[in-house]
Amino acid sequence: xxxxxxxxxxxxxxxxxxxxxxxxxxxxxxxxxxxxxxxxxxxxxxxxxxxxxxxxxxxxxxxxxxxxxxxxxxxxxxxxxxxxxxxxxxxxxxxxxxxxxxxxxxxxxxxxxxxxxxxxxxxxxxxxxxxxxxxxxxxxxxxxxxxxxxxxxxxxxxxxxxxxxxxxxxxxxxxxxxxxxxxxxxxxxxxxxxxxxxxxxxxxxxxxxxxxxxxxxxxxxxxxxxxxxxxxxxxxxxxxxxxxxxxxxxxxxxxxxxxxxxxxxxxxxxxxxxxxxxxxxxxxxxxxxxxxxxxxxxxxxxxxxxxxxxxxxxxxxxxxxxxxxxxxxxxxxxxxxxxxxxxxxxxxxxxxxxxxxxxxxxxxxxxxxxxxxxxxxxxxxxxxxxxxxxxxxxxxxxxxxxxxxxxxxxxxxxxxxxxxxxxxxxxxxxxxxxxxxxxxxxxxxxxxxxxxxxxxxxxxxxxxxxxxxxxxxxxxx
Amino acid sequence: xxxxxxxxxxxxxxxxxxxxxxxxxxxxxxxxxxxxxxxxxxxxxxxxxxxxxxxxxxxxxxxxxxxxxxxxxxxxxxxxxxxxxxxxxxxxxxxxxxxxxxxxxxxxxxxxxxxxxxxxxxxxxxxxxxxxxxxxxxxxxxxxxxxxxxxxxxxxxxxxxxxxxxxxxxxxxxxxxxxxxxxxxxxxxxxxxxxxxxxxxxxxxxxxxxxxxxxxxxxxxxxxxxxxxxxxxxxxxxxxxxxxxxxxxxxxxxxxxxxxxxxxxxxxxxxxxxxxxxxxxxxxxxxxxxxxxxxxxxxxxxxxxxxxxxxxxxxxxxxxxxxxxxxxxxxxxxxxxxxxxxxxxxxxxxxxxxxxxxxxxxxxxxxxxxxxxxxxxxxxxxxxxxxxxxxxxxxxxxxxxxxxxxxxxxxxxxxxxxxxxxxxxxxxxxxxxxxxxxxxxxxxxxxxxxxxxxxxxxxxxxxxxxxxxxxxxxxxx
Numbered sequence: 001x002x003x004x005x006x007x008x009x010x011x012x013x014x015x016x017x018x019x020x021x022x023x024x025x026x027x028x029x030x031x032x033x034x035x036x037x038x039x040x041x042x043x044x045x046x047x048x049x050x051x052x053x054x055x056x057x058x059x060x061x062x063x064x065x066x067x068x069x070x071x072x073x074x075x076x077x078x079x080x081x082x083x084x085x086x087x088x089x090x091x092x093x094x095x096x097x098x099x100x101x102x103x104x105x106x107x108x109x110x111x112x113x114x115x116x117x118x119x120x121x122x123x124x125x126x127x128x129x130x131x132x133x134x135x136x137x138x139x140x141x142x143x144x145x146x147x148x149x150x151x152x153x154x155x156x157x158x159x160x161x162x163x164x165x166x167x168x169x170x171x172x173x174x175x176x177x178x179x180x181x182x183x184x185x186x187x188x189x190x191x192x193x194x195x196x197x198x199x200x201x202x203x204x205x206x207x208x209x210x211x212x213x214x215x216x217x218x219x220x221x222x223x224x225x226x227x228x229x230x231x232x233x234x235x236x237x238x239x240x241x242x243x244x245x246x247x248x249x250x251x252x253x254x255x256x257x258x259x260x261x262x263x264x265x266x267x268x269x270x271x272x273x274x275x276x277x278x279x280x281x282x283x284x285x286x287x288x289x290x291x292x293x294x295x296x297x298x299x300x301x302x303x304x305x306x307x308x309x310x311x312x313x314x315x316x317x318x319x320x321x322x323x324x325x326x327x328x329x330x331x332x333x334x335x336x337x338x339x340x341x342x343x344x345x346x347x348x349x350x351x352x353x354x355x356x357x358x359x360x361x362x363x364x365x366x367x368x369x370x371x372x373x374x375x376x377x378x379x380x381x382x383x384x385x386x387x388x389x390x391x392x393x394x395x396x397x398x399x400x401x402x403x404x405x406x407x408x409x410x411x412x413x414x415x416x417x418x419x420x421x422x423x424x425x426x427x428x429x430x431x432x433x434x435x436x437x438x439x440x441x442x443x444x445x446x447x448x449x450x451x452x453x454x455x456x457x458x459x460x461x462x463x464x465x466x467x468x469x470x471x472x473x474x475x476x477x
Numbered sequence: 478x479x480x481x482x483x484x485x486x487x488x489x490x491x492x493x494x495x496x497x498x499x500x501x502x503x504x505x506x507x508x509x510x511x512x513x514x515x516x517x518x519x520x521x522x523x524x525x526x527x528x529x530x531x532x533x534x535x536x537x538x539x540x541x542x543x544x545x546x547x548x549x550x551x552x553x554x555x556x557x558x559x560x561x562x563x564x565x566x567x568x569x570x571x572x573x574x575x576x577x578x579x580x581x582x583x584x585x586x587x588x589x590x591x592x593x594x595x596x597x598x599x600x601x602x603x604x605x606x607x608x609x610x611x612x613x614x615x616x617x618x619x620x621x622x623x624x625x626x627x628x629x630x631x632x633x634x635x636x637x638x639x640x641x642x643x644x645x646x647x648x649x650x651x652x653x654x655x656x657x658x659x660x661x662x663x664x665x666x667x668x669x670x671x672x673x674x675x676x677x678x679x680x681x682x683x684x685x686x687x688x689x690x691x692x693x694x695x696x697x698x699x700x701x702x703x704x705x706x707x708x709x710x711x712x713x714x715x716x717x718x719x720x721x722x723x724x725x726x727x728x729x730x731x732x733x734x735x736x737x738x739x740x741x742x743x744x745x746x747x748x749x750x751x752x753x754x755x756x757x758x759x760x761x762x763x764x765x766x767x768x769x770x771x772x773x774x775x776x777x778x779x780x781x782x783x784x785x786x787x788x789x790x791x792x793x794x795x796x797x798x799x800x801x802x803x804x805x806x807x808x809x810x811x812x813x814x815x816x817x818x819x820x821x822x823x824x825x826x827x828x829x830x831x832x833x834x835x836x837x838x839x840x841x842x843x844x845x846x847x848x849x850x851x852x853x854x855x856x857x858x859x860x861x862x863x864x865x866x867x868x869x870x871x872x873x874x875x876x877x878x879x880x881x882x883x884x885x886x887x888x889x890x891x892x893x894x895x896x897x898x899x900x901x902x903x904x905x906x907x908x909x910x911x912x913x914x915x916x917x918x919x920x921x922x923x924x925x926x927x928x929x930x931x932x933x934x935x936x937x938x939x940x941x942x943x944x945x946x947x948x949x950x951x952x953x954x
C-alpha cells in the first residue's frame with residue numbers, strides 16, 4: 001500500500017471499513033456523524049462525506065435520507081461470496097477459440113433464454129436518439145464524410161470523449177484518444193503495441209473469455225492472477241508472480257470485472273500502479289462496464305489515478321448504449337503513436353458516419369439521463385436474478401455481489417460440472433456461460449456466469465429457476 | 478504455362494498477341510475476320526469474339542463499329558513504359574511506418590492539389606443512394622440491429638456479395654464471405670491466418686505502401702518479386718525466388734495493381750496458381766480496383782480461376798463507392814474458419830447498420846450504373862493526366878498504362894530524387910506519392926505515383942504541369 005499517495009478521504013474510508021470488518025461497527029448500527037468525524041480527525045466535512053460515499057459505493061454503508069449513514073445489513077438469506085481465486089502461478093498458452101465460438105453461437109440464438117451473452121437487450125437500450133443522429137448525419141453529411149477518416153478517428157467524437165473523462169478527474173486530451181471498433185479492437189491494438197507473440201500477459205482469474213481468445217490469436221500466454229470476488233486483483237500475489245515470471249503487460253478491469261463484478265479499491269489501484277511502475281510493466285485497463293455503477297460515484301479508472309504515463313485505457317459504448325455501432329476507444333499518452341500506427345496498418349480507419357452520430361449524440365447531453373436509467377434497470381435486474389438464484393440453486397452455491405455491470409458469477413459446491421449443465425440447459429432452451437471459458441487453464445468448471453442484460457420477465461425468472469433446478473438435480477445425483 | 482488448363486479463347490488470344498508482338502500484324506492493320514479465324518481454327522464464332530474482346534481489354538486490338546477489329550496504334554507521342562522491376566532477390570524487414578504516416582497526413586490536407594492519396598473524390602462518388610439507405614436503416618431498424626452482429630458479418634450483405642461474384646464465373650457461397658473493415662483489415666486477417674511473425678511474404682515490386690506497413694506491424698518480411706508494368710508479376714522469376722527463399726504467402730493484386738496498374742493475363746494467373754499449388758504457398762489477392770476496368774470485361778480474379786482452394790480473396794467498396802463506410806470482405810473456403818476466428822478475436826464484429834445499408838443498396842441494382850459512370854470518369858481522368866504528364870515532365874520520363882484504377886506510375890530518368898521533389902511540391906501546394914514508399918528495400922526513389930481520383934479540373938491540370946516543371950528543373954540542375 002502506498003499510503004503516502006492515498007487521499008485523506010480514502011484513509012478515512014479504510015479506517016471505517018476496518019471498524020466494520022472487525023465488528024466495532026455492527027451491521028445496522030449508525031455510523032459516527034459526519035460532523036463528529038470531521039472534528040475528531042481535523043478534516044473538512046466534505047472529506048468525511050466523500051469517505052462515506054465511497055463506503056456507500058462499496059456497499060459497506062447505507063445512506064438514509066434525513067438520518068445519516070448506517071452500516072449495511074447483510075441481505076437476509078444471502079448466499080456466500082465465491083472464494084478468492086488461487087490459479088496456478090505459471091503462464092499458460094491459451095486454446096479456447098473453439099469453446100468461445102460455440103458459446104457465442106448459442107448466445108446469439110434468440111430462441112434461448114438469454115443468460116449467456118454479456119450484452120444488453122436492444123429494446124432496453126433505447127438507442128433511438130443515436131439512430132436518428134446517424135440518419136441525420138447520413139442524409140445531411142454523407143458526401144462530406146465519404147472519405148478515409150483520420151486513423152485516430154473523428155475529431156468531434158474524440159473531443160466529446162475527452163470532455164467526459166474530466167468527470168473522472170482525468171485531464172484527457174483529444175489527441176490521446178484513438179477511436180476503435182469496439183473495446184475488442186482497443187484491447188488488440190493495446191496488446192500488440194506493448195507485447196509480442198510468445199509474451200506473457202497477466203490477467204484476472206477468472207477473466208473475460210474474449211480477452212483469452214485475443215491472447216490465443218496473438219500467440220500470447222496468460223498468467224492468471226489471484227482475484228477476490230469483490231476486491232479484485234490481489235496486489236501482493238501479483239507482486240510475487242512478477243518475481244518469478246516475465247510479464248510483458250497486465251490487462252485488468254477498471255471496475256465491475258467480467259465475470260466477477262469485482263472492483264479494486266483506490267488504495268489497491270494505487271498500490272498496483274506503483275508496483276507496475278517499479279517493474280516497468282505497462283497496464284492495459286478495460287473500463288467497458290464503468291458507466292454502469294450502482295453506487296453514487298463512478299469508480300475512477302487506473303488512468304485517472306496514474307495520469308496515463310504507462311496505462312492504456314480501453315472502453316466502448318457497447319455495454320451502455322450501442323453494441324451494434326462498434327464504437328470504442330483507447331486513451332493513452334505514451335503509447336498513442338504505437339496504437340495509431342497499428343490502427344492504420346490493421347484497418348486504416350473506422351467508418352466515419354457512426355462516429356459523427358456518436359459525437360452529435362454525446363454533445364446533446366442525453367447520454368447521462370440514459371445512463372441513469374440503465375443503471376437502475378441493471379441494478380434491479382441483478383437483484384431479481386440474485387433472488388431467483390437463492391431460491392433455486394443448490395445449497396452451498398456462492399454468488400458474486402457486483403456493484404455495477406450486469407453479470408453474476410456463481411460457484412457451485414464441488415463436484416459440479418457446468419459443461420454438463422450447459423448441454424442440458426440448451427435442451428431446456430436456456431443459454432448461460434460455463435465457467436471454464438473464463439480461464440486459460442480451464443479452471444472454474446464448477447462455476448458459471450449469468451447475464452442480466454435483458455429486460456426482466458417471467459421468461460428470465462423461469463429460466464434462472466429452471467437452471468437452478470437442473471443444477472440441483474446434478475448435485476443430487 | 479499450363480496450356481492444358483487454359484481456355485481455347487485464351488490460346489487464340491495469345492496467338493494473336495504474339496503475331497502483333499512479332500510484327501506479323503502491324504499497328505493499325507485489320508485483324509483477321511472473326512468468321513475466318515473461326516473456320517481456320519475450327520472454333521465457334523463466340524470463342525473468337527471472346528479472344529478478340531480479351532485482346533481489346535488488353536489494349537492490343539481496337540473494335541470499330543461495323544468494321545471489325547484492328548491492331549491498336551501506339552498513342553502519338555506516347556511516353557515509354559517503365560522498366561520491368563528487378564528488386565533484390567532477398568526478403569527485407571520493413572521499416573516504412575513513419576514515411577507512410579507522413580504521406581497520409583499530407584495526402585489528407587485539402588489545401589494541396591490531391592495527387593497523393595489513391596482515393597476517389599467524395600463528390601465524384603455520389604454516394605447519396607447509399608447514404609439514404611443508411612438513414613433508412615437507422616430510422617427503421619436501429620433497435621433491431623443494436624446487437625453484436627455475427628463475426629462474419631450481415632447475412633444479407635454476404636449474399637449480395639456472393640451473387641455479384643457469379644459474374645466472374647465464381648460460384649461463391651455466402652458462407653465463405655467474411656465482412657471486414659475495408660480491404661486493409663481483410664489483408665491483415667488473411668495474413669495472420671496463414672503466416673506468423675518473422676515469416677516472408679512475396680509481394681509485387683513496386684507494391685502498395687499500406688501492405689508494406691501492415692507487414693511491418695505484423696513483423697513479417699517482404700520479398701519483392703520482379704513485376705512488369707503491364708503484365709504484372711514475372712511467374713518464372715517468382716519460381717526461382719521460391720527455390721531460394723521460404724515464403725509463407727503471396728499477396729498480389731487481382732488486376733490494376735497499385736501503383737503500376739498492371740494486370741496478369743489469365744494464362745499467367747493459371748501458371749502462378751499452379752506454381753503456388755506445387756509449392757503449397759497460399760495466395761492472398763487484393764481486388765480492390767477490380768470493378769474499375771476500362772475494357773469491356775472485368776479481369777477475372779485468381780479465386781475465380783482456382784476455385785478458392787488456397788486463395789484468400791480480399792476486396793472492398795472503398796475505391797468504387799464508399800471509402801467512408803469501411804466495408805470490405807474476404808472470400809475464402811479453406812481458410813474461412815481461421816479468418817472468422819481472428820475477426821472475432823481482433824474486433825468481435827463490424828458495425829451492423831452500414832452493412833445493412835450496403836446490402837439494401839446492392840439489392841437495388843443501382844451499383845452497376847454507378848460503376849459504369851466511375852469507369853468512364855477515371856478512364857478520362859487518366860487520359861488527361863497522361864497528356865499533362867507528356868507535356869510537362871522531363872524528356873525520357875516513362876509512364877504506366879493502366880487499363881483500370883486511377884493511378885499513374887512515373888519513372889524519371891536517373892539520377893532523380895522524388896523525395897526532394899516531394900518536399901518542393903508541398904511548398905507549391907501539391908501532394909503526390911514519392912516512389913520509395915512502394916518498396917520494402919526503398920527502391921524507386923526516381924519514381925512517383927500520381928492519383929487521378931479527383932474530378933479533373935484546371936487545378937488538377939495545372940498541378941500536374943507544375944509538378945512536371947519542378948521535375949524538369951531538378952533534372953536540368
